[in-house]
Amino acid sequence: MQFDLRKFLYSGQKPYYNAFQADLSGEDFPGYRVEQPVEAVVEVSTDGETLELSLSVRAVVSGECARCLEPVTQDLDFSRSWTLRSRDLEDPDIELPVTEEGVLDLHQLVFQEVVMEAPFLLLCAEDCPGLCPVCGKKKVAGCTCQSAEDAAPANGLSILKTLLQ
Ligand SMILES: [Zn+2]
Ligand SMILES: [Zn+2]
Incomplete structure:
Protein backbone atom coordinates (compact mmCIF):
# COMPACT_ATOMS: atom_id res chain seq x y z
CA MET A 1 0.00 0.00 0.00
CA PRO A 129 15.67 -16.86 36.43
CA GLY A 130 16.17 -18.92 33.27
CA LEU A 131 17.57 -22.42 33.10
CA CYS A 132 19.86 -24.01 35.66
CA PRO A 133 23.38 -24.29 34.16
CA VAL A 134 23.91 -27.55 36.09
CA CYS A 135 20.78 -29.65 35.50
CA GLY A 136 19.25 -27.70 32.59
CA LYS A 137 15.82 -27.47 34.22
CA LYS A 138 13.95 -24.26 34.72
CA LYS A 139 15.11 -22.65 37.97
CA VAL A 140 11.59 -21.43 38.62
CA ALA A 141 10.48 -25.08 38.78
CA GLY A 142 12.46 -25.34 42.00
CA CYS A 143 15.82 -26.88 41.16
CA THR A 144 18.15 -26.87 44.16
CA CYS A 145 21.51 -27.20 42.39
CA GLN A 146 24.34 -24.98 43.54
CA SER A 147 25.58 -23.32 40.36
CA ALA A 148 29.28 -22.74 39.80
CA GLU A 149 28.62 -19.00 39.80
CA ASP A 150 26.96 -19.20 43.21
CA ALA A 151 29.79 -21.26 44.64
CA ALA A 152 32.70 -19.09 43.46
CA PRO A 153 31.91 -15.91 45.43
CA ALA A 154 31.36 -17.98 48.57
CA ASN A 155 34.88 -19.43 48.26
CA GLY A 156 36.31 -16.00 47.59
CA LEU A 157 34.60 -14.70 50.66
CA SER A 158 35.92 -17.45 52.91
CA ILE A 159 39.47 -16.80 51.68
CA LEU A 160 38.97 -13.13 52.48
CA LYS A 161 37.70 -14.02 55.92
CA THR A 162 40.77 -16.19 56.50
CA LEU A 163 43.07 -13.34 55.45
CA LEU A 164 41.33 -10.93 57.78
CA GLN A 165 41.65 -13.19 60.80
ZN1 LIG B 1 11.48 -17.20 31.03
ZN1 LIG C 1 19.60 -27.42 38.63
Whole structure:
Protein backbone atom coordinates (compact mmCIF):
# COMPACT_ATOMS: atom_id res chain seq x y z
CA MET A 1 0.00 0.00 0.00
CA GLN A 2 1.41 3.34 -1.09
CA PHE A 3 0.71 6.93 -0.18
CA ASP A 4 2.05 9.82 -2.25
CA LEU A 5 3.38 12.25 0.37
CA ARG A 6 4.74 14.75 -2.13
CA LYS A 7 1.49 15.01 -4.04
CA PHE A 8 -0.40 15.35 -0.77
CA LEU A 9 1.96 18.11 0.37
CA TYR A 10 1.02 20.25 -2.60
CA SER A 11 -2.64 19.33 -3.06
CA GLY A 12 -3.86 17.83 0.22
CA GLN A 13 -6.77 19.76 1.67
CA LYS A 14 -8.53 17.26 3.85
CA PRO A 15 -6.49 15.18 6.29
CA TYR A 16 -5.77 11.65 5.11
CA TYR A 17 -6.95 8.84 7.39
CA ASN A 18 -6.34 5.17 6.70
CA ALA A 19 -7.09 2.35 9.16
CA PHE A 20 -5.89 -0.98 7.82
CA GLN A 21 -4.51 -4.37 8.71
CA ALA A 22 -0.96 -5.28 7.80
CA ASP A 23 -0.04 -8.95 7.42
CA LEU A 24 3.51 -9.31 8.77
CA SER A 25 3.35 -13.08 9.24
CA GLY A 26 5.72 -13.65 6.31
CA GLU A 27 8.29 -11.06 7.41
CA ASP A 28 11.64 -11.95 8.89
CA PHE A 29 11.93 -10.55 12.42
CA PRO A 30 14.99 -10.97 14.65
CA GLY A 31 14.02 -13.70 17.15
CA TYR A 32 10.22 -13.44 17.14
CA ARG A 33 7.12 -13.65 14.91
CA VAL A 34 4.09 -11.47 14.28
CA GLU A 35 1.44 -14.00 13.28
CA GLN A 36 -1.78 -12.04 13.74
CA PRO A 37 -2.67 -9.16 11.43
CA VAL A 38 -1.36 -5.86 12.75
CA GLU A 39 -3.90 -3.07 13.28
CA ALA A 40 -2.52 0.18 11.90
CA VAL A 41 -3.82 3.72 11.50
CA VAL A 42 -1.99 6.27 9.36
CA GLU A 43 -2.98 9.93 9.45
CA VAL A 44 -1.46 12.72 7.39
CA SER A 45 -2.28 16.39 7.36
CA THR A 46 -0.56 19.36 5.75
CA ASP A 47 -0.60 23.14 5.74
CA GLY A 48 1.07 23.21 2.33
CA GLU A 49 4.59 23.56 3.81
CA THR A 50 4.91 20.77 6.32
CA LEU A 51 3.43 17.31 6.60
CA GLU A 52 2.27 15.88 9.90
CA LEU A 53 2.40 12.10 9.68
CA SER A 54 1.29 9.84 12.48
CA LEU A 55 1.09 6.09 12.88
CA SER A 56 -0.65 4.00 15.54
CA VAL A 57 0.00 0.28 15.76
CA ARG A 58 -1.40 -2.65 17.72
CA ALA A 59 0.48 -5.88 17.22
CA VAL A 60 1.10 -9.17 19.02
CA VAL A 61 4.67 -10.41 19.06
CA SER A 62 5.37 -14.06 19.85
CA GLY A 63 8.50 -16.07 20.40
CA GLU A 64 10.40 -17.86 23.16
CA CYS A 65 11.66 -16.43 26.43
CA ALA A 66 15.35 -15.65 25.92
CA ARG A 67 16.22 -17.24 29.27
CA CYS A 68 13.91 -20.23 29.83
CA LEU A 69 12.62 -20.84 26.24
CA GLU A 70 8.94 -20.84 27.30
CA PRO A 71 6.53 -19.50 24.66
CA VAL A 72 5.91 -15.78 25.17
CA THR A 73 3.49 -13.35 23.57
CA GLN A 74 3.68 -9.62 24.07
CA ASP A 75 1.23 -6.92 23.01
CA LEU A 76 2.63 -3.84 21.34
CA ASP A 77 0.51 -0.70 21.32
CA PHE A 78 2.33 2.43 20.27
CA SER A 79 2.17 5.63 18.25
CA ARG A 80 4.77 7.61 16.35
CA SER A 81 4.66 10.93 14.58
CA TRP A 82 6.86 12.82 12.16
CA THR A 83 6.92 16.38 10.90
CA LEU A 84 8.25 16.56 7.34
CA ARG A 85 9.11 19.35 4.96
CA SER A 86 9.49 19.07 1.22
CA ARG A 87 13.29 18.83 1.49
CA ASP A 88 12.98 15.94 3.96
CA LEU A 89 11.29 13.90 1.23
CA GLU A 90 14.39 14.38 -0.93
CA ASP A 91 16.82 13.47 1.86
CA PRO A 92 18.30 10.02 1.10
CA ASP A 93 18.82 9.51 4.85
CA ILE A 94 15.12 9.95 5.67
CA GLU A 95 14.12 7.41 8.30
CA LEU A 96 10.89 6.56 6.47
CA PRO A 97 10.36 4.08 3.60
CA VAL A 98 9.87 6.80 0.99
CA THR A 99 10.82 6.53 -2.68
CA GLU A 100 12.75 9.25 -4.54
CA GLU A 101 9.38 10.43 -5.83
CA GLY A 102 8.12 10.98 -2.27
CA VAL A 103 5.84 7.94 -2.12
CA LEU A 104 5.50 6.28 1.29
CA ASP A 105 5.18 2.48 1.55
CA LEU A 106 2.63 1.98 4.36
CA HIS A 107 3.27 -1.75 4.82
CA GLN A 108 7.01 -1.16 5.09
CA LEU A 109 6.39 1.68 7.55
CA VAL A 110 4.40 -0.62 9.85
CA PHE A 111 7.04 -3.36 9.54
CA GLN A 112 9.91 -0.99 10.31
CA GLU A 113 8.21 0.56 13.35
CA VAL A 114 7.23 -2.84 14.80
CA VAL A 115 10.92 -3.83 14.58
CA MET A 116 11.87 -0.58 16.35
CA GLU A 117 9.28 -1.08 19.09
CA ALA A 118 9.61 -4.81 19.75
CA PRO A 119 11.81 -5.70 22.73
CA PHE A 120 15.40 -6.68 21.97
CA LEU A 121 14.90 -9.80 24.10
CA LEU A 122 11.56 -11.45 24.80
CA LEU A 123 11.21 -12.55 28.42
CA CYS A 124 8.35 -14.46 30.09
CA ALA A 125 8.93 -12.21 33.12
CA GLU A 126 11.41 -9.42 33.84
CA ASP A 127 12.96 -11.51 36.59
CA CYS A 128 12.83 -14.88 34.80
CA PRO A 129 15.67 -16.86 36.43
CA GLY A 130 16.17 -18.92 33.27
CA LEU A 131 17.57 -22.42 33.10
CA CYS A 132 19.86 -24.01 35.66
CA PRO A 133 23.38 -24.29 34.16
CA VAL A 134 23.91 -27.55 36.09
CA CYS A 135 20.78 -29.65 35.50
CA GLY A 136 19.25 -27.70 32.59
CA LYS A 137 15.82 -27.47 34.22
CA LYS A 138 13.95 -24.26 34.72
CA LYS A 139 15.11 -22.65 37.97
CA VAL A 140 11.59 -21.43 38.62
CA ALA A 141 10.48 -25.08 38.78
CA GLY A 142 12.46 -25.34 42.00
CA CYS A 143 15.82 -26.88 41.16
CA THR A 144 18.15 -26.87 44.16
CA CYS A 145 21.51 -27.20 42.39
CA GLN A 146 24.34 -24.98 43.54
CA SER A 147 25.58 -23.32 40.36
CA ALA A 148 29.28 -22.74 39.80
CA GLU A 149 28.62 -19.00 39.80
CA ASP A 150 26.96 -19.20 43.21
CA ALA A 151 29.79 -21.26 44.64
CA ALA A 152 32.70 -19.09 43.46
CA PRO A 153 31.91 -15.91 45.43
CA ALA A 154 31.36 -17.98 48.57
CA ASN A 155 34.88 -19.43 48.26
CA GLY A 156 36.31 -16.00 47.59
CA LEU A 157 34.60 -14.70 50.66
CA SER A 158 35.92 -17.45 52.91
CA ILE A 159 39.47 -16.80 51.68
CA LEU A 160 38.97 -13.13 52.48
CA LYS A 161 37.70 -14.02 55.92
CA THR A 162 40.77 -16.19 56.50
CA LEU A 163 43.07 -13.34 55.45
CA LEU A 164 41.33 -10.93 57.78
CA GLN A 165 41.65 -13.19 60.80
ZN1 LIG B 1 11.48 -17.20 31.03
ZN1 LIG C 1 19.60 -27.42 38.63
